[in-house]
Amino acid sequence: MTIDHTLEIEHLTLAYGDRVVVDDLDLVVPPGRMTAIVGANACGKSTLLRSMSRLLKPVSGRVVLDGSEVHRLPARQLARTLGLLPQSPVAPEGITVADLVGRGRHPHQGILSRWTTADDVAVAAALDATDTTVLADRAVDELSGGQRQRVWIAMALAQQTDLLLLDEPTTFLDVSHQIEVLDLLTDLNRSRGTTVVMVLHDLNLAARYADHLVAVAGGRVHAVGTPHEVLTEDCVRAVFGLDSRVITDPTTGSPMMLPLGRHHRAAAGA
């Protein structure tokens, strides 16, 4: 098992220009667990994730990884511990799957050090874990959306970080591919102890797959805890401004949210 890393956010305020997006936010990421960040559009959840991997400098407050502030760590050193898959990564034209996944090895290579067998093995393991070995020689631009997303995750896996942040890894995927990606992340969490932090849109999938839910509203943490603690009718109303019923998922026992639109409130007796 990997060493447990601590990732803590203290009094974090983030802004784009004058617009404050995250306001004095505190959060502790539980090590070795799967954390899902949920919230309405533009509530600051992606911004929060970007700042955790130091893509965005805080206005005030700090993000602390194993006792050191991430914005002060050397870039490569941080990239060997903490990986991030952004929402819309760009694949250069014509690049092959194996080549793209190989880019994940970048933080492990110095300016002069050559590519080693360890790098080949890391790439192969990443391809194997994401079931993309058969695609290795294909060009990324000719893959389907689901395959492409698996390849990007493979690149993040090849980076071999103990913490992995993913910004909406299931967007643009149909339901079976969404499940496939979340299953893959669960495998990773269970077999390697990788700490996973992901921004998810689908509350029910978040409740099913995450050990730890963080509901963000207006740039602050509204609720944090187990899915049972967080996914409540009150919380959905406060975070999304939506009436809902929360029932127990008959298969997994996790909470399940049924939205109540204007036309369904009466039927639900709400």
Next chain:
Amino acid sequence: MSAADVRDATRASSAIASAAHEVARARRARGRRRRTVIGVLVAAVVVVFVVSLMVGRTFYGPAEVLGVLLGHDVPGAGFTVGRLRLPRAVLAVAAGLCFGLGGVTFQTMLRNPLASPDIIGISSGASAAAAFAIITLSLDDAQVSAFAIVAGLAVAVLVYLLSKKGGVAGTRLVLIGIGIAAMLDSLTAYVLSGAAQWDLQEATRWLTGSLNGTSWPQVVPVLIALAVLTPVLLSQSRDLSVTQLGDDTASALGVRVDRTRLIVIVAAVGLISFATAACGPIAFVAFLSGPIAARIVGPNGSLLVPSALVGALLVLVADVVGQYALGTRFPVGVVTGVLGAPYLIYLIVRTNRAGGSL
């Protein structure tokens, strides 16, 4: 651990081992393709270089050319080859390398084949400054180079600042660059028309690029720029290729994107400006080299070196063709311009068809 678990683990690790072999094989194949292309390009550059020393009003054989290159005293050839043709051919190679490197660096960094320094005004800026320094101020070669690089960097900063605000940086940047290039070209024309020693030779040099009348003092600064800036660019080549995955991904992979970009811009603008100060903005070489190199190398690693060699080959071939193959002697920029313009049209048409995103 049960027997089934052990079996599963063994199967998984042997699958990974064989996949690792596949990965290594594919990687070596990519490397081989790249090395082969580089080898062939180097050979082609050497051959055309020697040929360009042989042909001219008087033809000299390979033995005589080699004699001059080795510093022997060859009667007749000593002056024509050593003093007239050699500096010209060396500048053709050096400027081609500069344009090829500078062009592909910008195209890679901005992820846009249209964003090459000769399209977005950097070459035009360097050229206008060089023309102004030579014709209006009568400065010497080193000062001209300094003028050109300051102007090149200034244009780069200006285009960046103007295109920074608002949405699609790529398209905006290219359009703003084209506008600025047009303004700077008219500035060059103004400098040329206002000068006493206005002549056709100078006009073609600063507007389309020419190697006519090249002498060693012009060549030396370009060679120094190459010697200093090429290692700087190559040291950033791996980081540069990672930035192609987008700023966020590159940053997550440990690349300091802003720092890499700054180093790379200064080095690329430097190469372009020094070369432009010596022979003008040889039309479209920076623009064409990268895409041609990409076609021959394929997606097999960094394009910096192949593109530099393609640039050198383009300038050498275009100069030989311009001088001897067309009846009248044309400056090199006219020939490369004829090659580049259709490709520019093709790119713009393709862009329009793809729905307007460059």
